[in-house]
Each structure stands twice: as C-alpha cells, then as structure tokens.
Amino acid sequence: MRRSAPVPDATRRPRAAVGLDWGEHALKAVEVQRTSSGYEILRAVSVAVPDAVRNGTPAAVGEWLADTLRREGFRAAQAVWSIPRHRLILRWMQLPGGTPEEIAQMVRFQAGKDLPLPMDRLRYNYARLDEAAPPDGAELPAKTRVLFAAVPAEVADRAAAVVDAAGLAVQGAVPSMMATWALARAARPDLFRAGPGSPASGGEASLGPAAGPDPSPASTVLIDIGWGSCEVSWCDASGIRHSRSAPVGLSALTAEPDAGVAPAAPPPPGSAAPETPRPDPRVALRENAPLPPAAEAWVGRLLAEIGRTLRAWKTEPGGLNIGNVLLAGGGARWPVLQARIGAELGVPVAPLEPSGGLVGTAVPPASLDPSFATAAGAALAALGEDAPFLNLLGALEVRRRRLHGVLVAAGIAGAVLLTGGLVTGWVLLARREAELHAREAQIKELKPRVDQILQTEKQVALASQWGPNRVALADLLREITVLFPPEAYVTTMSVDESGLIRLSGRSKSNQVMSKLVNGLNGSPLFANAAMGAFTKNNDRGEFRYDYTITVQIRSLIPEKANGDKTKAKT
Template identity: 25%
Template sequence: MSVLCQIKPRYGAEWKSMGFFTNPGAVGVEIDTGVIRAVELKGSGRAVSLAAAGQIDIPLPAVSEGVVAQAAVVAGALRELWSRCGISKQRVVLGICNQNVFMRIATLPKIPEKKLAQALRFQAGQYFPVNISQLVFDYALLGEVSKAKAAELEVLLVASRRDIVQTNLQALEAAGLQTEILDISYLALLRTLSATQRSDTLVLVDIANGLTTIQLVSRGVPRFSRVIAHSLITYAGEADLALQEAALLSRPPDGDWLVTLANEIRSSVSYYLAQGNAGMVNSVLLSGRGARLKGLPERLQEELEVPVEVLDPLQNLSQSLPASGVDLGAAGADFAVCIGLALRGLGA
C-alpha cells in the first residue's frame, strides 16, 4: 500500500483543498538551496511520460534549508525556468521540506472513518513539538492494527509550520504560479518506487543541497523520517569545494562526512527497530544531487553492510522525452522528488 499524503490547508478562503488534477498533465516543483527544479509529466496510469524538465541555479542566500528567504529572487528564477524549459502549465505541485516538517504515526481507538478528522483535531497536538494552531496539518488512514484488548486505527500524520508554508507559496504566486497541491518532498519519493521496492523494507535517503532526509519505508508505507542538515553543502564545505563542483568530484567521499551520514542512517534504523517493528531493512536507496557523489553507494554499503543503490525515478515512466539542457540519464536522481511530486498531481 502506498501512502500519498497531501497537506490540505484548512483555513482561509485562499487555502481551498484543490484535490487531484483533472487535466492530463502535472508539474512538480522542488525549491532547494542554490537550485530550483521542475518536471512536467503527461499521461495517466501506466502511460506517463516526461514532457519537460529543467533546473536553474539561484544565489545560496535565497533559500535556506528549504525555506524561501528571498521571495523576489525565487519568483524571478521560476519565471525564467518556465520560459527556458517550455513548461506549459501554471498550476503546480509544490514539495516542501525543512526542519519544521513533521511526520508521525499515531494509533487511535477504532472509530468510524467519518469521525476520524474531528478526533484528530483534538488529539493531533500531542504528536508535534509546535502548537497545532501554528501548523498546516493533514493525515492518511493506514489501516487497523490488532492490540491485546481491541483493534485500533493506525494513522499517518503530517504537518508543517504555517508561516513557512505561506512564505514559500507567496514566492510561487509572485511568479504567476498557482499551487494546487502541497506535498511533503520525501513522501513524494514513494511514488517513484518499483512494485518490488514497494513490497520491501528499505531506507530512502535523499541528499539535497541544503538538507538530507532519511525515511524508513515498509511495504510502501512510511514508518519513520528524519530531516538533517548534513547535506551536499556540508560535504562541499568539508572538501573545500563550491557547491556546483561537489557532485562532480572524481574521488569517492571519505572522512567525517561519510561516517556521519552512515551513522545517521544507522541510528534511524536502530530507532525504528527498537519500537518493536518487525522486518529488517533490506536495502538503502539514494536520491538527490548528493546521490551522484562518485563511489558513495559503494562506500555506504561498506559502512552499513546492506545493499545501497541509486534510485531510478524514471523507472515508472513509459517514455522519457528530451528535457531542456538536462541529461536525466545522468542526473535522474536529482529530479526524483520533482518526478514524485508530478506523479502526485497525476493522481498516481
């Protein structure tokens, strides 16, 4: 079962829940430190193809760890990206990822599903470190779990700071874009998994410029996630390189950066297993720009003693068309989040 979680804003006239796209195309947008990416997909079902894809560099101060700091700069870059890549749609699926994005698994007494939303409004606050009034919040029902006394409902909760969401959305609005769906970036990666990967227990590690996310997934369901600042920028700093040079370095990553990343993955898996969850982790899948670091999968595999591979986000697409200035054969991992977001827009 694949959980496709949408954050549906629940306040204000401008925050209407738009639902799925009804047209045959969708655009996913990822705003990262130093770069903005967009992917346009067309089609439906098993006949989804890539219509356009591109990225544009932005000044590092414009976005910090997933939070837009210079809206005018981001808006200008988005307009240029749309023009350069020939993206046809103005309505987008925006990915959001920062240290104030939260994901929790909650269990509640079994109640009719129609009463679940009301119950969560009263109980969700206990699961987050920020007052629920300051959050944009949503949930997805995962199913029932058997307990000693009675069956309970298992629910996936997601939330993000409202002020940060508004700041990022305002940058898109200034670019003339309309955000129809707001999604958690790392959850979007679930839509790029193959059927075999969805049936497994694995760790998804997305190494972006500004942040790294670690997500443990079992049978297509996210069970645990962490957002850490140990990212490609951290690696570039330790290697004394410009950010653009870091992913192109010809030597394998080594030293403290690699050890720290391996330890973060290891501790996340240990925490998950300590909760009494069954099923050992069978593999690690890497995505994001940092996944292209030469020799990283092999070095992490040595450290973690489990298979480590780079995620292929194109594996579920029926056809890949040439993208403007982007070699997705080489840089596909960079666009994994965007592809997952666009698939969300198609209702995949």
C-alpha cells in the same frame, strides 16, 4: 505581466504538473504528464538560485521562477513542491476505527494535545497507513493507523505565494519523504504492492498493506541526501513507518554544478532550432576517485548518522529488517555515496532514478540522476490516482477521490428522487424520520460520556496554558537517545520551566562528550548545548570522568525585545 493562475478543480487531479524541490543553493524542477498508459517526464532542469533571489520577497522569487520555467520550456499550469523533513512535524497515531469524518476529528484532537505549536499556526493533513476507508455500510475496523504531517504556516504560505506570483496554480505541498515514496512506488512497484485503497478495490487512496497472502517482512529504506541533512525513511508494505532527518552539514561533494542542467524536451516541428546542448560536467565528477580529506570526514558523519538511525529502528518491536535501500539526492557524485553506503550497511544500494518505471521521458535518462527524485516524486504525488496526496495546504480533509465519489452519488440519488415521484419521496422521508429517532436515542445514551470527555478536555487545556510552544517530552527523549554515544551514560536529567535541560553522568573521554554537544547543537529540537563540569572520578573502570551538559529546548528560547526568537538557523 504574468498570466493569472487558474483555480484547480478540487475533485480531480491535473493531467500535468511541475514538481519543485528547493535546495539551499539550487532548484530542481520536473514536469510530469499523466497519459492513458502511465506517466511521462517532459522536462527537467537544475538551476542555481542567486542569493538575492533566495532571500527576496515572494513576488521577486515568483518572477524569477516564472522566467526560469519559461526559458526552459515548461508548460504545465499547476505546481506542487516538496517540503524537506527537517521543516516538518510528523506523528504516527493509532486511533479507534471510524468514518473519515470521525478519523479527522480524532486526528485533530490528538495532534492539538502534543504539538509544539498551536494548530492555527500550522498547515497540516494526514494519510491512513493500514487500510482504506471502508465502503458505506461496511463494518468499521477496530483500529486505524495514520501519519500526521504539519509545517509552520509561514513556511507553507510563503511557498504558496511564490508559486502564485509565478503565474502557476497552487496544486499543493507534499512532505519530501512522501514525494520520494511516490516515485519509489512508480519506479519499483515490486516493493510496494497495491492495498485496499487501489483503484481496483474502489476504496479511498491508501498507503495500505500488500494484497495477497504472506507479504514479505523485508522493508525498504529510502535515503535522501540534501539541504545539509540526510533524510532516512523506513517503508514497507504498510507505508512509511518512521522517518528521521539527521543533520550532517553542507559539503562540496553534494553540490550541483551551475551548468549541470538536464536538457529540456525538443521543440515541436516548425519552431526555432534549439541551442547547442550544454555539456553536463556531472559525468566527469561521477568517477570513483579518492575523496579529499574534508569530503571524507563529511562522508564519515553521513554514514554514522545513517547507521545510528537504522540501529535504533532495529531495536523496536517488529524491528527493521532491511531488504532494499534506495538512494535519492546526493548531488553530482552520488555513485560515490551509493558505494560507500552499501559497503557500510552490507546490502546493495540502488539509485532512485526518475526515469525508472515510467512509460517514457523526453529528457535523456542519463540526465535524470537521483538528485531529481524528490521533484519528480512531488509531481507524481499530485498526479497519481493510486497514491494518497498528503497535501499540507489546508486543514484536514477527506481524500479527493472519495469526495468526488460522494458528489457523483449525490447526483445519482437526486435523479432517482426526481424520477421516482412522490411515493418514493414519502418512503425516503419516513425512513429518515425513523433514523433520526434512533440517532436521538443514541445521543441521549452517549450524553454522560460526552460530558465527561468535555470536562477532561477543559482540564487538558488548563494544564497546557504554560505557553503556546508545547513540547512533546517523548520526542526530546527519543532525539537524545539517538544522539547519545555508547561511551557514556546518564545518571540524572532535569528540565526547568524555561526549557533548559541539565544532563549529568559518566563518560570514557572528553572527546565523546564534545561530539555529543555538537550533535545536540545540530539537532532541530535543541540549541545552545554546552559542556559544564568535566572532572575525573575515582572509578577504576572505563567510565572515569564525570560530566555535566546544559542544552536549551529550541522552541522555548525566550523572545527578544523585537519579537524575534534567538533560534539558530536550521
């Protein structure tokens, strides 16, 4: 019989938590404890997930998870897990300044207009990027930047059911790039200085800009390799500016050996003697030996996707200026990938190791390679008071620390009213009455504008009734732009009501277009890409071939009779 999961306190963060990173074939779990002087890693483990477990019910997966954690000595009662980038919907928004409640309403309204799924089918939240919430009574900023993240409800709810079935309290779910960002802040604080939301300023938790004059314009690039994809995030003093998941496929090069388990913390005195530590075969795999042809081809695809992503970001206004590159994931032979990525980019690449920047660890640091970065970062995101916890379980909410401060302030105000007597009460009531009259006048003044906004909202809703699977055209064009090779160009593009896109133009060769078709089929936004006509034209220049390509928008694929969509597996 499993133990019942305790209910976590909504106004404070736990002292210890287990971070979970579920991969295609393995589970990474890291237990982190918050101490008076920092954070300490207590236990870390990497285990292969059997196929029967991975495809089982939440109850069966939860039972397996509970047995695994108990066998490895994990004791934390709360768990948080990371959600990989390719399962997320991200939006960077610039909004008018306002209170936390007003920002939440604007984010919800803006997201509801352009997301591919209805809001009631998502689990979502947001984090402020450029500044903390201003103190009460302070002047509101003119603009506010936020990062909005969402995940399909069935993905988040299944993960929550698994954790609950394991007897753990559901602390939350965090986007994977936010998990690695949390670890990078702890491991390399010199790259991420505290902003207005730090504890010293008393503000809301923030991804805010660096304190002090003249912050460095150089940016940090986080590269997380796993799940058959490469997750690239552009970070600087203001937070995560961009993030992209590029499909590269699975490779034996990034596989974790079944026996590659980080030893757990030693047992307390008086307990049974520990088993003989198992050898870590990853050490033998870290030698920079020549790669087999299949692995070399995979590394080539990986480097091409990283280079394509960074080149696209460099062309944007205020483009990317790479100052530091941190590598997470990568499997047993991550040093090989570290060296190859550094040679490709021409900058040093440092491993994002969980042991860096922490006050201590009961696990041998050599066992804590970058493949544990996401799991450790997920636990740190839930524990850290100085970093925002972008928890995707639930609707938009005011940051927890601010909520805790509101509750404390309310208690103090109540004590003042009780001890102040009736005179103070009458003064407060008179002041509130004057405020209500002033607010009523403001409402009357704003009513015509509110009526106009409501009418516009109705028109937007009417125009959006062509289906629940709305697609942001800007995202599609951005993805096509990233994937499109320089050896070809587009002359015409059309999209019909079924979501079928037709591209036509000119190319240098058939191989170039075949590579584009493969890239479209590997994208999370498209499916069923196919080459149509490919003929030689009369042009005597480089672009001597005419082509036609058709590709289907993945979220608009018609449903079958049984209700299941013909989506390709991502």
